[in-house]
Amino acid sequence: MDENEATFHSGGNGATPxxxxxxxxxxxxxxxxxxxxxxxxxxxxxxxxxVVKVMCSGRIDPDLIGKAFANGADGVLVLGCHxxxxxxxxxxxxxxxxxxxxxxxxxxMGIEPERFRHExxxxxxxxxxxxxxxEMTEQVRALGPLNWRERLHACGVGHGxxxxxxxxxRP
Amino acid sequence: xxxxxxxKIGMYWASSCGGCDISLLEIGDKILxxxxxxxxxxxxxxxxxxxxxxxxxxxxxxxxxxxxxxVRNSEQEEVARLLRKKSKLLVAYGTCASDxxxxxxxxxxxxxxxxxxxxxxxxxxxxxxxxxxxxxVETAVGTLEIPTFYPxxxxxxxxxxxxxxxxxxxxxxxxxxxxIGALVSGATPQHxxxxxxxxxxxxxxxxxxxxxxxxxxxxxxxxxMFRPEPGWCLLEQGAMCLGPATRGGCGALCPQAGMRCxxxxxxxxxxxxxxxxxxxxxxxxxxxxTEKRAQEMVDEIVDPPGTFYRFSMATGNLxxxxxx
Numbered sequence: 001m002d003e004n005e006a007t008f009h010s011g012g013n014g015a016t017p018x019x020x021x022x023x024x025x026x027x028x029x030x031x032x033x034x035x036x037x038x039x040x041x042x043x044x045x046x047x048x049x050x051v052v053k054v055m056c057s058g059r060i061d062p063d064l065i066g067k068a069f070a071n072g073a074d075g076v077l078v079l080g081c082h083x084x085x086x087x088x089x090x091x092x093x094x095x096x097x098x099x100x101x102x103x104x105x106x107x108x109m110g111i112e113p114e115r116f117r118h119e120x121x122x123x124x125x126x127x128x129x130x131x132x133x134x135e136m137t138e139q140v141r142a143l144g145p146l147n148w149r150e151r152l153h154a155c156g157v158g159h160g161x162x163x164x165x166x167x168x169x170r171p
Numbered sequence: 172x173x174x175x176x177x178x179k180i181g182m183y184w185a186s187s188c189g190g191c192d193i194s195l196l197e198i199g200d201k202i203l204x205x206x207x208x209x210x211x212x213x214x215x216x217x218x219x220x221x222x223x224x225x226x227x228x229x230x231x232x233x234x235x236x237x238x239x240x241x242v243r244n245s246e247q248e249e250v251a252r253l254l255r256k257k258s259k260l261l262v263a264y265g266t267c268a269s270d271x272x273x274x275x276x277x278x279x280x281x282x283x284x285x286x287x288x289x290x291x292x293x294x295x296x297x298x299x300x301x302x303x304x305x306x307x308v309e310t311a312v313g314t315l316e317i318p319t320f321y322p323x324x325x326x327x328x329x330x331x332x333x334x335x336x337x338x339x340x341x342x343x344x345x346x347x348x349x350x351i352g353a354l355v356s357g358a359t360p361q362h363x364x365x366x367x368x369x370x371x372x373x374x375x376x377x378x379x380x381x382x383x384x385x386x387x388x389x390x391x392x393x394x395x396m397f398r399p400e401p402g403w404c405l406l407e408q409g410a411m412c413l414g415p416a417t418r419g420g421c422g423a424l425c426p427q428a429g430m431r432c433x434x435x436x437x438x439x440x441x442x443x444x445x446x447x448x449x450x451x452x453x454x455x456x457x458x459x460x461t462e463k464r465a466q467e468m469v470d471e472i473v474d475p476p477g478t479f480y481r482f483s484m485a486t487g488n489l490x491x492x493x494x495x
Contacts, residue, residue, distance in 0.1 A: 058454070063447035066488030083462060094454035096462050100469040101450045108279065108476035110493030148489070155323035155491050160248050160330035 020140040022075040023068040024049040024133070027057040029087040030122050031079035037126030045130035046137035049077055057081065058091030062102045065116070069106070070148050075115040075140040077132070082120040092120070114139040115146065178234045178355060180205075181213035181225075182264070183254060185247035186274045186324055187240025191265040192216035194341030195237070198348045208355060209234075213254075222250065228257045235354050237264035238333070241274050241485060242325045245306075246318035255331040260354060262335045262368075263327040269336035269367070270437040270445075271485025275324040276477060278484050281494035282322055326485040335362060337369040338418060340435035340482060346370060346420055365440065370420030374439040375432050379414055379423035381405060387458040391471045399429050406431075406456065411478055415439070416448035435482045444488045446479030 026032040032053050038045065054060055057080025065076050078099055086092045099118035106116050117136055121129050152158070184192060192214075196202060212233050213220045236258035242248050255261050266272040277285055290296065290303050306319040327333045337350055346369035353360035353368070360368040371378070383404045392409040399405055405412040405426055413434035414426060425432050434445055442448035459465040472478065480487050 061447060062450040063442070063444045063488065066444055066447055070488040070490075090455075093460070097457050097459060097465045097469065098450050098454040100466050101453075101472070101475060102447075104469060104472070104475045105446055105450070105479065106489075108474070108492070109489045111489075146493075148493075151493065152490055156242075156248075156321060156325055157323070157329050157490055160242070160252070160325070161245065161321055 018145055020048045020074045020137055020145075021072065022049045022077055022133075022136060022140060023073045024051045024077040024079065025054055025057070025060045025064070026051050026121075027080045027092075028053055028055050030081035030085060030120075031057070031129070033123035034079075034121040034125045034129045037123060038130045039126075041126050043126055043130040045133040048137040048140075049133050056086065056088050056091035058086070058088065058094040060095065060098075062098055062105075065102055065106075069111060069115075069146065070152065072146075072149050074143075074146045075117070075136060077136050078116075078118040079121045079129070079132070080118075082122055085122060111146070112143055114143060175210070178209040179212040179232060180209045181211070181233045181236040181254065181258065182216065183213065183236065183238050183240075183250060184216055185238065185240030185251065185268070185327075186243035187265065187267045187272070189216065190341045191237075191239035191267075194265070194339075194344065195347065197341075197344035198351075199344070201348055205351065222253065225253060225257055230256050231259050233258040235260045235262060235351075237262050237337075238268050238327050239264040241267045241271050242321070242327065242330050243274060244318040244320050248321075248330055251327060251330045260334045261327075261331065262337060262350075262354070263333040264337050265342055266338050266340040266435055266437055266482045268327040268333070269338045269486075270483040271324055271326045272340060272435075272482050275326070275484035276481065278323045278491040279476060279494075280492065282320060284494065286320075323491045324485055329485070333366070335360065335366050335368045338367060338435075338437045339369070339421065342369050343421055367418070367437075370418050370436055372440045373419045375414040375417045375419045375421065375423050375426070375436065378419045378421070379404075379426045381423075381426055383407065388453070388456050388468075389458050391468065393473065394431060401429070405429075406453070411472065413445070413449055413479070413481075415452035416442065416445050416479075433481050434479075437483050438486065443486065445483040446476065446487055449479045 026035060060078060068076050080092045080095050083092060103116055107113055119132055211218055213225050236254050238261060242251055263269040267274055286303055290298055304317060306317060308315045350360055350369035362368050381404045382402055386407050388409050390409050391411060394410060399408050410431040412431035414432040416439050417432055417434040418436040418439050420436055438445040439448055457468055459468050
């Protein structure tokens with residue numbers, strides 16, 4: 001396990017209790033400023049969301065969300081400007097179509113709907129941001145670790161099953 | 172090249188339907204040209220070679236080996252590793268070998284669910300004692316062994332290194348012939364850095380003759396619900412055509428015939444996850460102006476993971492569903 005992997009891995013190793021690892025994609029113009037607002041106002045919220053700043057929520061490729069889950073995230077939070085507030089006029093209209101679709105794909109793959117959340121946060125809504133982050137952290141904590149990478153590894157992804165007899169017992 | 176100076180080629184079928192073997196014959200009388208320069212060293216579909224025969228070959232004996240089908244059980248994995256050892260070039264032939272294909276849709280279900288459907292709950296099944304296949308069975312003549320069933324269908328690249336992949340369900344004959352020609356001549360086929368040959372470096376839309384009128388999708392319609400207008404983009408007419416997210420090379424055969432692209436050539440160049448590419452593409456195409464309407468339209472889509480990852484579940488980001 002390289003250093004990168006080690007820091008990204010969310011599963012508890014016994015020594016430290018497991019903490020939810022949530023990736024937050026925040027649009028620069030509203031939601032990131034909203035998060036800034038929460039910080040400047042010294043609001044308290046859970047430290048579990050790793051924020052990725054993007055220029056527009058319409059720029060969030062659904063691929064990134066799948067990659068986040070597949071690489072160890074326990075939850076993904078997507079925040080953008082309210083409809084009508086987009087700095088690029090219609091960027092979040094694309095988000096508004098894509099995110100419900102992403103949610104349906106994730107549900108089809110058996111990922112609990114609580115692990116993926118998509119909300120609108122304006123630059124003034126620091127309070128909403130801190131509330132969302134805390135809510136999200138708690139609902140993901142209640143579900144426990146996702147461990148998708150371990151699941152893929154157990155299915156032989158990347159290495160095959162090495163002819164290890166999978167055994168008489170089916171999971 | 173060994174012995175008589177002719178190339179040695181092989182073809183194997185793993186978790187596949189057999190269509191890929193047929194598609195190789197689709198090159199028609201060119202198969203005679205192929206036989207002029209190459210000997211078949213292994214091809215279970217067409218000739219009687221045993222695994223032991225292949226195991227007896229020196230390493231790297233076969234010049235080119237085409238592997239079609241995904242890997243679902245221990246036998247297929249064993250043969251994949253064996254063929255990797257015995258081949259100079261191992262080519263993932265067809266979408267199952269390169270992206271998982273239709274068999275990988277089973278990754279959306281657990282092994283228990285698959286066995287239940289295959290041996291118990293399917294209405295046409297007559298299995299009063301509820302017998303299921305087991306990897307090892309004790310009988311009067313000794314232990315019988317059958318391959319173990321793996322928890323997921325994987326593409327060839329997850330098991331061993333595949334030098335090239337020819338996508339398609341099945342790959343189109345002329346593309347296959349072109350790829351074979353390049354491989355046989357020893358030249359590195361044109362693969363645009365992604366090791367995929369016999370296909371273009373653009374999407375299906377690029378080859379499609381239907382016109383994009385830059386209109387928005389008013390409602391999604393399945394193909395039994397309407398008769399598509401000729402000459403107009405199927406996606407804009409509301410058919411869930413996977414053209415924008417799918418690699419070209421087929422010549423847009425299905426859209427030309429009025430059938431939406433189902434995505435059989437795998438993810439479009441630049442994308443690794445076909446479903447995400449499709450979600451990205453339709454994001455800006457709906458007529459919906461409110462969140463409520465967007466949600467309604469999205470809810471109309473039947474089985475999004477099965478539609479968007481119909482042929483590429485094994486190379487998507489998530490690959491397997493979380494089922495217990």
